[in-house]
Amino acid sequence: MNKITIINGYKEYIKLKEKIIILDNINISFESEMMYGIFGKSGSGKTTLLNIIGTIDNLTSGTITFDNQEINGMKKDTIADLRMQKIGYIFQDFYLNENLTLEENISQPMFINPKFNKKSIQERSNLLIDMVGLKERKKHYPNELSGGERQRVCIARALANDPDIILADEPTGNLDKKNEKIIFEMLRKLANNGKCVIVVSHSNSIFEYTNKALKLEEGKLIEYE
Amino acid sequence: MNNMFFILLKRRMKSNRKKNIALLIPISIILLFVFFSNLFYYSLEQYINSFKNNIELRTISIDYFNKDNFENIKHKIEKNDNIKMIVSEYERAPYSLSYCLQLANDNKDGIVFLKPINIKVCPEVIKGRKITDNDKYVVILPNKIYANSEIKDIILQNEYTNCENLINQEIDIKFENDVIKKFKVIGIYDSEIYKETETLYVPAEIIKEINNELGYTPKNFKLEVVVDKIENLESVNNYIYDNNIVEKNTLVEEREKSFNNDVSFIERETINESNISLDTFKLIKSISYFLLIVSIFLFLLILLVTDIDKVYYSSREIGLMRIQGYKEKQIQLLTIIENIIISIISFIISLILLIIIEKIIWIFINNFISKDYIGITYNEIKNQLFYIKDIPWNINVINISITFIAMILLQLINTFIINKYVFSKTISDNLKMK
Secondary structure (H helix, E strand, O other): OEEEEEEEEEEEEEEOOEEEEEEEEEEEEEEOOEEEEEEEOOOOOHHHHHHHHOOOOOOOEEEEEEOOEEOOOOOHHHHHHHHHHHEEEEOOOOOOOOOOOHHHHHHHHHHHOOOOOHHHHHHHHHHHHHHOOOHHHOOOOHHHOOHHHHHHHHHHHHOOOOOOEEEEEOOOOOOOHHHHHHHHHHHHHHHHOOOEEEEEOOOHHHHHOOOEEEEEEOOEEEEEO | OOHHHHHHHHHHHHHOHHHHHHHHHHHHHHHHHHHHHHHHHHHHHHHHHHHHHOOHHHEEEEEEOOOOHHHHHHHHHHOOOOEEEEEEEEEOOOOOEEEEHHHOOOOOOEEEEEEEEEOOEOOOEEEEOOOOOOOOOEEEEEOEEOOEOOOOOOOOOOOOEEOHHHOOOEEEEEOHHHOEEEEEEEEEEOHHHHOOOOEEEEEHHHHHHHHHHHOOOOOOEEEEEEEOOHHHHHHHHHHHHHOOOOOOOOOHHHHHHHHHOOOOEEOOHHHHHHHHHHHHHHHHHHHHHHHHHHHHHHHHHHHHHHHHHHHHHOHHHHHHHHHOOOOHHHHHHHHHHHHHHHHHHHHHHHHHHHHHHHHHHHHHHHHHHOOOOOOOOHHHHHHHOOOHHHOOOOOOHHHHHHHHHHHHHHHHHHHHHHHHHHHHOOHHHHHHOO
8 A cells, every 4th residue: 555655846946146946847656665775876865755744844836645645734742643653753863852761762752642641651761762672771861872883772762653755864874784684674674564665875785684675866756676 | 842852951951051051141130130230220110210209309498487377378378270289388497396304215205306297298107197187296107216415416326216116105305495285196107218317297276386385486388289299399499489378488598687677588408409319319210211121122132142042953854853743833832832941040140149149239238338328318319319328129010920920921923933943944954054
């Protein structure tokens, strides 16, 4: 089933009265149980594409649908609900709250989900912490963790509300090879468990784990199997 | 708002605690400044108003020598609408000097002034009642009396007699030739507000009666024209001159020359003193008002700047919350309540500091600046105008409450508007904001 579909996607920026085309005529569908790797030169628009898929940026023109629901024209609150329920985001720079513990960072998205109460938040947090192998570190703060551990926290946080779609923007950009492998394996596992995982990465190792590779070049998206 | 919201709020406060503690400092300092300006302005206003209410400052004294002229002068003056009353004639000192046996210190006879009064012009009493037209041998006392032994000199003393317990009792007042009259104490006025410690108010007719009984033949007479407001003093004065009610004569020495002549003149002292007082009051009030405005302006500015700084500081966090699905309304509520809590804490800190510093200033003033002296005569008003100890330094609860409410509303509006700006950006812009 197509989770996300982009039709005639176009994105431009105007900078100093000059038009810069980032994405041009993007037509793509992303499915469940698949892992996609997006690659390309620096500045080719990979992060922009990911942000658009994640509804944190907008297309200049074109449509994007989630489970056959069109995003264009949706109310802000509805889009917010969509993000809460269906999308989990993992960043290169982690974006963890340095003043909250690991456990608190992971559970943060659950507090606005009406299906959770205090007890179930606690239970799910413990489950996710176990899943990423950081049980002994749950009361620690992010600055007490290594890069790899932080990224694992980010994965756990992204999975807080059990979303269908996981978006990862250079998740291993700040990690060594060993940790990179751990992260990619975790992401692959998520895809195997039914999620739609879309990863932007410079690393060639990603292609060992992806079902499809997508190259962004001069605003165009080229698919590779 | 449910339990989850409070957990989130607690987390947010924890998350931003370093920033919040840093913000407490400027907000507390500026609030303290606002409180002090407020205290200064309103305390001075009270002090100045008490001066303005002072009968002495509203009185034009007219000396004249021909008793027959009195009714004529009085009739002409009374036509002015700003005249509160004209105290009927009485002879100048020493006739009005009396010995009040029960009010003396150290078993010495204390000298007090008897001042004629009537229902129109009577000091406000803090106990008992005012003098009415039907009263005869009644008296209104100051609550703190210092009966001094010299007419003109006011001796600085630590002790005074508290008269409040004398209400409804009779006191003896001794006049010349050992004539003693009993007066019933019907009222007590506040000697600090009226700046009088040796003036007893008795019905005007009684003064006349006693003068007759004692066989006083006044050499000269005095009219005391009490004006309704201190601001009208000059205009009434000019009215008197412009209508040739009295001749212009401003030198005291002239009085001696004109002793056997029918020349009337107005003593200038009160008007000069009052004018100087009014001008100085205006200046002091302007300065304090300016300080108050500046403090309020700075307060608004600091609040705005700290809010902007705070929201920018947490804009990345807001972006992250938006990615996680937090709605604008939820984020607004969290940030607004958080900022209000910080403001309330700052407010409490400032208030505590205000009380402590005020007490320290009070101790300092009492022990190092002012002498223990509470009475003044109107001739010495100019030197006593800003007797710090006499200023009622009171924290005005209403103003504090208004400041509190204004602060809460400002925080609400500031945070809401700044958040709106953050929300107007895309989430990716929020994440990049520094």
